[in-house]
Amino acid sequence: MSIIVQKYGGTSVGSIEKIRDVAQRVIEYHKQGGRMVVVLSAMSGQTNQLIELAKEIAREPDLRELDVLLSTGEQMSISLFAMAVKSMGYDARSLLGFQVGIRTDQLYGKARIHDIDTSRILKNLEKNRIVAVAGFQGLDEKNNITTLGRGGSDTTAVALAAALRAEVCEIFTDVDGVFTTDPNICSKARKMDSISYDEMLEMASLGAKVLEIRSVEFAKKFGVPIHVRSTFTKERGTMVVAETKDMEKVLVSGVAFNKNEARITIRNVPDRPGIAAQIFDPVFQAGIVVDMIVQNTSADGITDLTFTVPNADYNKAMTLLNNVSQDIGADIIGDENIAKISIVGVGMKAHAGVAQKMFQTLSRENINIMMISTSEIKISCVVEEKYTELAVRSLHDAFGLENVTPET
Ligand code: ASP
Ligand code: MG
Numbered sequence: 001m002s003i004i005v006q007k008y009g010g011t012s013v014g015s016i017e018k019i020r021d022v023a024q025r026v027i028e029y030h031k032q033g034g035r036m037v038v039v040l041s042a043m044s045g046q047t048n049q050l051i052e053l054a055k056e057i058a059r060e061p062d063l064r065e066l067d068v069l070l071s072t073g074e075q076m077s078i079s080l081f082a083m084a085v086k087s088m089g090y091d092a093r094s095l096l097g098f099q100v101g102i103r104t105d106q107l108y109g110k111a112r113i114h115d116i117d118t119s120r121i122l123k124n125l126e127k128n129r130i131v132a133v134a135g136f137q138g139l140d141e142k143n144n145i146t147t148l149g150r151g152g153s154d155t156t157a158v159a160l161a162a163a164l165r166a167e168v169c170e171i172f173t174d175v176d177g178v179f180t181t182d183p184n185i186c187s188k189a190r191k192m193d194s195i196s197y198d199e200m201l202e203m204a205s206l207g208a209k210v211l212e213i214r215s216v217e218f219a220k221k222f223g224v225p226i227h228v229r230s231t232f233t234k235e236r237g238t239m240v241v242a243e244t245k246d247m248e249k250v251l252v253s254g255v256a257f258n259k260n261e262a263r264i265t266i267r268n269v270p271d272r273p274g275i276a277a278q279i280f281d282p283v284f285q286a287g288i289v290v291d292m293i294v295q296n297t298s299a300d301g302i303t304d305l306t307f308t309v310p311n312a313d314y315n316k317a318m319t320l321l322n323n324v325s326q327d328i329g330a331d332i333i334g335d336e337n338i339a340k341i342s343i344v345g346v347g348m349k350a351h352a353g354v355a356q357k358m359f360q361t362l363s364r365e366n367i368n369i370m371m372i373s374t375s376e377i378k379i380s381c382v383v384e385e386k387y388t389e390l391a392v393r394s395l396h397d398a399f400g401l402e403n404v405t406p407e408t
Helices: 016-031 046-057 063-070 072-087 119-126 153-163 197-205 213-222 245-249 275-285 311-328 346-350 354-364 385-398
Strands: 003-008 035-040 092-095 113-115 130-134 137-139 145-147 168-173 194-196 226-230 238-241 254-258 261-270 293-295 302-310 331-335 338-344 371-375 378-384
Touching: 003 016, 003 153, 016 035, 016 072, 016 130, 035 072, 035 119, 035 153, 046 063, 046 072, 063 072, 063 145, 072 092, 072 130, 092 119, 113 153, 119 130, 130 153, 153 168, 153 213, 194 197, 197 213, 197 238, 197 254, 197 338, 213 226, 245 346, 254 385, 261 275, 261 311, 261 338, 275 302, 275 311, 293 371, 302 311, 311 331, 338 385, 354 378, 354 385, 378 385
Parallel strands: 003 035, 003 168, 035 130, 092 130, 168 226, 194 238
Antiparallel strands: 137 145, 226 238, 254 338, 261 302, 261 331, 293 302, 338 378, 371 378
């Protein structure tokens, strides 16, 4: 019998009643013969509450101890879940990360999974038990508890599905699946039947946050099919899978946007070797992730350099860059009120004119494009933040996303 890994997010296990519902649901699958491995998040709000507690002790809590604290949220939910299953007359075992040998590196708060020892899970499955594994946590090589970063239970689930060679990794959440864009701002947004790993990576990193991005990278690497679906209905959700030929028939699969970035322009940059390295060095040293970078060809040995950074790092980046700019005689301007709007689709690879259609659509709405960047399956434009909704809706219309039903 095949193994099924299911992950339930914080809202799905947000109360005792909901934990009972999840137990009931998992028992149904178990009765149909599935060997069930269930990964749970902490009850909704729990991880945030723990962080608040830590911050009452220290503004920058010790990272090792913070992971010890944060890992308790999932310990609560898996134990309650196992009790619920048992109270319904079925056998269950809850297991913490270290008990199933989830080995990670030592980066507290954002550890990466290296290895999983599946033997204990398999033994429990053989005994006909439902196995509940704590998401989001692992153990480094010195046996310290680590956590995987916010939303990390998705990664636990996908990593377990890969290690157990599960048939599918089902991610149960509070939305019906992956949508062509955010339904909160575009009422015509449509649930997709399927999406490729690469498209999902673009959509996720651009702000369509249904799945934690690292879980998608993991799934792609190990070819784990992910089914994102709602805990509260029986409907099919969205399959996140390897690219198929059919997917290429569709020009654009989705419109993503990100309001959490700021733009920085450095003007009068001397155009000579080593300058870009000099400018970005302090920014990278500070661990700030720079996204779009545009540099123009120079006129008279002077050029402009524009790039985006997360809003949260904007002030820090401006301070660091002010210093470098003074050193090289350049000046710097910044703008926090921008948004990045992106169209994503594997079909772009095989079709010309997609960019032009995007530019025309924005121009028809009188939206000025400040920056453009492209990849094989994505075109992004930076626009004024106040135009985000208008841009997303008009692009969604222009590419007919309301109607396209990509088949797989
Ligand atoms: N409980 C963790 C968080 O809130 C991990 C997760 O839910 O995936 O980020
Ligand atoms: Mg999540």
